[in-house]
Amino acid sequence: MSRKPYIRSVSTTSWWTVQPRYIRYMAREVSCVLIGAYSAVVVIGLLRLAEGAAAWNAFLECLQKPTSIAFHLLALAFALYHTTTWFNVTPKAMPIQLGETQLPGGIIIGAHYAGWVVVSVVILFLVGV
Amino acid sequence: MAMAYRAGVPLKDMEFVQYHPTGLPGTGILITEGSRGEGGILVNKDGYRYLQDYDLGPPDPWPRKKAMELGPRDRLSQAFWHEAQKGRTIDTPHGDVVHLDLRHLGEKKIDERLPMVRDLAISYVGVDPVHDPIPVRPVVHYTMGGIDCDIDAKTSLEGLYAAGECACVSINGANRLGSNSLTELLVFGARAGRGAAELASSTESHADEAAIREQAETAQKRVGGLVQRAGGSESVAGLRREMNTTMETGAGIYRTEDSLGQSCVTMSDLRQRYANVELEDKSNVYNTDLIQALELGAMIDVAEAIAVSAINRKESRGSHQRLDFVERDDKTYLKHSLAHYDANNEPRIEYRDVVITRSQPGERVYGGEQK
């Protein structure tokens, strides 16, 4: 018997391009880069605030440049994508069974969105909107 | 079965082949008896619950636990055959069918109790049982017969044990009841395992290495010969198709001397033609041409045993039904048939009395009418 199993290689760089579901996955994962960058911007903003009015105003001016606005829109889009995809899978990660029936996934997802709205309202209130 | 058969163990009661009444046309995919257990009904092309015409009980009161549709499988398949003769079945491109109607169960019950049935019907015949009845027809399902063994799963060949569908203790007689195949596996599988373990641990090994090696080499030569054979005129697929056709036509739900005679002749002929099979695939790694050829050889031997056992049983009993011998003949045939392998001829058929311990054979009466 002359077995010679053949091992097919999978590209480590372009594996995700072959199927739409992999592309969607990478988009979700890549969002962390943009969210990380956005967090860095926020931290820089805090630092500038601590440095005084001139530094703070310069920072605000920077934020209004077209590249900055483009970046923020992109970061927002990816953050929304990440959040919605994540919310949508929570029923699978934490199923809730009452008696013999599963709590409908929609309720768990809905609770997450509701929580998001509540937290957003609280924050907006705190910043005086 | 063929391995034990060729090694000298007889095949018992091979004429008893069960047709399951509800298989999908074309693929033959099984629609479980559970669909009738949950209340499904069988109707012909006029929407009539035809089983009431075949001594399986009255249609009403309904629903009830022992409804007609839960009659034994052999009787239901036979009823289908009669309906087909009367022209009351429905024509489809894959043969004629009757309808298994589950609509009255409702979507909720179907999804809860019969989700697989719903999926199979939608996928393979494009019918949603919630809205439409499922087309079904009898399909070959189970072999009551098999390797002759006793209640400890022991065969006449010392050290050989058999359990499950390949074996025939017999606990299923001429017609098996639903679910007993699974329980049979568990019970006799355990007994076979225990028996084999006991035998192995209690016996000194007398293995004659030289003799065993010689046997192995003979087997290797035989298989190697099959792989290397050149200039053969027969194809595995062709012989298989001919076998399927003759067995379905001659040894189906209803049999006659003529139909069985034809099958016996054809099977004997196929056995000889099998020697001319040439394999296209001569490789040694996962050669499925070889596997199919070996399986075909086994099927041909076993099919011949079925046909010859059937033609010799000149009565009707359970799943072995003959149009030329319609009554059950306990005087002559309250016996198990035993088919003994012959390398050059048809199998030799012998009989062994049925062992009766507690229940005497009675009349098969269904539908709640007890004697």
Added chain:
Amino acid sequence: MSERQVELEILRYNPETDDEPSFQTFQVPCPEDWVVLDAINYVKDNLDRSLSYRWSCHMAVCGSCGMMINGEPTLSCKSFLRDLPDKIRIEPLANFPIERDLVVVMDDFMNKLGSVKPYLIPSEQKAVENGSYLQSPAQLKKFKQYTLCINCTLCYAACPQYAHNEGFVGPAALALAHRYNLDSRDVGRSARQDVVASNEGIWECSFVGACSDVCPEHVDPAGAIQQTKIASTLDYFLDLLPGRNQ
């Protein structure tokens, strides 16, 4: 029944004669209700007896016939030609070594399945005479979904982590461990931890979710793995409390 001319492009490989796999094309006349498996059987019966592949039940319960059909891990017996274009590319299941044609080497999967101790570990072994282990319908409902796995390994073919990390225990094996962990009759979760909660177990998973997408039985192994992550994390922190039973 009307027929359609379908072109099958099948990846062939014979280890005795080939250094690497290559495609071979077959023209198959197909009735409209056929599945890909029917077309492949036609090829073997009528065009090329040397084509090797696995199949058995032809009704999507045995899990034998998994293969890549136009790049998607699928059961060939449930892949309907009516849903496919006239050209169909058929390859052996991804992420497994090719034995021959469409047959892959399953050894790694079989080993991983065994490694999660996929059997009941009750708190005490009860002799048959002492009765059965009782379980309510609600307790059954908790793990029933994870019993439905037919070991078809489509999930391993879909998983990019398994593609790149051959040590990954994998979706089906982890879902099976979860099935036992959730079973009320079982107390074996800690016995399974060193394999399940290892770096090559649940923590190799980045929740791509492709496994659950392709699962023909809707077992949702991705969900099983995330649930196990949560349970393991809770375990980890609770174990830091003094006096907690292992």
